[in-house]
Amino acid sequence: MMATICYAVTLGAPALAILVALALRHARMSEWVNLVAALVTLATTITLVATVAANAQARWFGYVLLDPLACWVLLCVAIVYGLASIYALGYMRAETEDARLPVFYALFAGFALTMFVAPAMNRPGLYWISIELTTLVSTFLVGFGRSAESTEAAWKYLIVVSAGITLALLGTVFWYWAGTFVYGPRFDMTWATLGAAAARTDPVLMTLGFLLILAGYATKVGLAPMHTWLPDAHSQGPTPVSAMLSGALLNTAMVGIVRGLRIADAAHLAWLSHNVLIALGLISLTVAALLIVRQRDAKRLMAYSSVEHMGVVALGFGFGGGFGVAAACYHMLNHSLNKSLMFFGAGNAGLLFGSHDMHRIRHLPRVAPVCGALWLAGAVAITGAPPFGLFVSEFTTLRAGWVGGWPAPVAIMLVLLIVIFIGFLDHFRRMYYSADDENAAPGAVGADRVRRLPRTNVLAMWLAFIPLLVFGLWWPAPLHALFALIAKGGS
Structure with a gap:
């Protein structure tokens, strides 16, 4: 009963925020109601995680x-x-006129609502519909700036992702077809019924279904080579939206891959399914490594980092076993925190320097010492360096691959992570410590010429940074038990 109530509140809070924003059309009321809804959902989801293992x-x-x-x-x-709701208080006031804020917060809460619906869908068809709803709502947020670039990014996002997950729909149809050979022409298709029948179904249909589902949801996750929408969408949306796309949406879409992987395992397709997922993870790391070193835009740099980290998550689930699943799940959390921190820093740099072009961002610690220190610490963390949470999850992923008998992928992953570490931090070296100011924006350096950052912009960075550091030093024991349950496929 407690879990049911908590989930109902989780859905109801953002739904109420949508209604208030659209009904009152008041900028300040909309932003604060959205913030309250976000804090309520955080409390209820913590309760869900604490109680779900027993029920x-x-x-x-x-x-x-x-x-x-x-x-x-x-x-x-x-x-x-x-x-993102805390960060949006200051950022959206600086970037958008008040008349448009109620629409933004209605869409923002609606985006959150769709992501609260999708992971809990018990039927593959409804999960697919929920994922498509996340696309439809977030498209308007990607194009919210109404510039030519943001409009193009929104259309590209809509077309590429919708085309991709159409493959997932076709794969779901194949799986339903396979299930009819066991249950008859009509049956209640849930993840559990598919898993129970998988071993007795036609292996060709199950194989085709899995590959299509993997390709479809991998497009939404941003795994290479289906990642082409991600850099444009993440870089052109307002910064709070970029954080939601990277830190929340990609994890939501990964649920479909994980549930599909379980069914493929039940159908005795583990060798194929895990090898393909590991291959996609390594391709994603390779693409990210090659493109991270060439970026000029700070938000596009963060976007390609998302491709990298979803590749790490894919590798964790692909390696499998208790270590692999635990590493992937822990990486989801740490990436959500770290990428929020990084996009907030990029958004703050955009406010201070009037551009996300890293050639125009110079000597940030002089302009905003606290923001600059937090962003640099986040950059060290996002490359997988200790003592932060992503180091723990990446190290555990490498350990899972080694223990699981995947030495070649582990070696490739380690080399690519080193390349990304060097390339990513080199950009920050240039932004923070380069003596060459030829490309810096006129007047960019000097507090008298720069707007003061809203306090909530820095507060949000602190709130992301502190747990990221804590989770690097301490892996809470209750999470071990939870990840063990996820590895087993249930309670």
């Missing part, structure tokens, strides 16, 4: 599945929603 089951007439995987992703979404 994970299908609810609401079998349409909702609050299992450990779903609740974990809901928590990651709620964390980013809360951080």
Whole structure:
């Protein structure tokens, strides 16, 4: 009962924020109601994670599945929603006129609502619909700036992602077809019924279904080579939206891949499914390594970093076992925190220097010492360096691959992570410590010529940084138990 109530509140809070924003059309009321909704959802999802291990089951007439995987992703979404809502208070006031803010917050809360719905869908078809809804709502947020670049990015995002997940729909149809050979022409297709019948179904249909589902949801996750929408969408949307796209949406789409992987394992396709997922993870790391070193735009740099880290998550689930699943889940959380911090820093740099062009951002510590220090610490963390959370999850991923008998992928992953570490931090070296100021924006350096950052912009960075550091020094024991349940596929 407690889990059902918590989930109902999780959905109801952003829904209420949407209604208030659209009904009152008041900028300040909209932003504060959205913030309250975000904090409420954070509290309820923490409760869900704390209680789900003892009471994970299908609810609401079998349409909702609050299992450990779903609740974990809901928590990651709620964390980013809360951080982004705090950051949006100052950022959106500086970037957008008040008349448009109610529409923004209605869309923002609606985006969060769709991501709270999708992970808990117990039927593959409804999960697909929910993922498509996240696309439809977030497209308007990507294009919210109404510039030529943001409009192009929004259309590209809509077309590429919708085309991609159409493949996932076709794969779902193949799986339903396979299930009819066991259950008859009509049956209640849930993740559990598919898993129970997988070993007795036609292997060709199951194989085709898995590959299509993987390609479809990998497009949404941003795994290479289906990642082409991601750099444009993440860089052109308002900064709070960029944080939600990277830290929340990608995890939400990964749920479909993980549930599909479980069904493929049940169908005795583990060798194929895990090898393909590992290959996509390595391709994503390779593409990210090659393109990170060539970036000029700070937000595009963060976007390609998302391709990298979703590749690491894919590798964790691909390696499998207790270590692999635990590493992937822990990486989801740490990436959500770290990427929120990084996009907030990029947004602050954009406010201070009037551009996200890294050639125009110079000597940030002089202009904004606290923001500059936090952004630099986040840059060290996002490359997987100690003592931050991503170091722990990446090291555990490497360990999972080694223990699981994947030495070649582990070696490739390690080399690519080193390349990304060097390339990523070189950009920050130039922004922070370069003596060459030829490309710096006129008047960019000097506090008298720069707007003061809103306090909430820096507060949000602190709130992302502190747990990121804590999770690098301390892996809470209750999370071990939760990840073990996820690795087993339920409660």
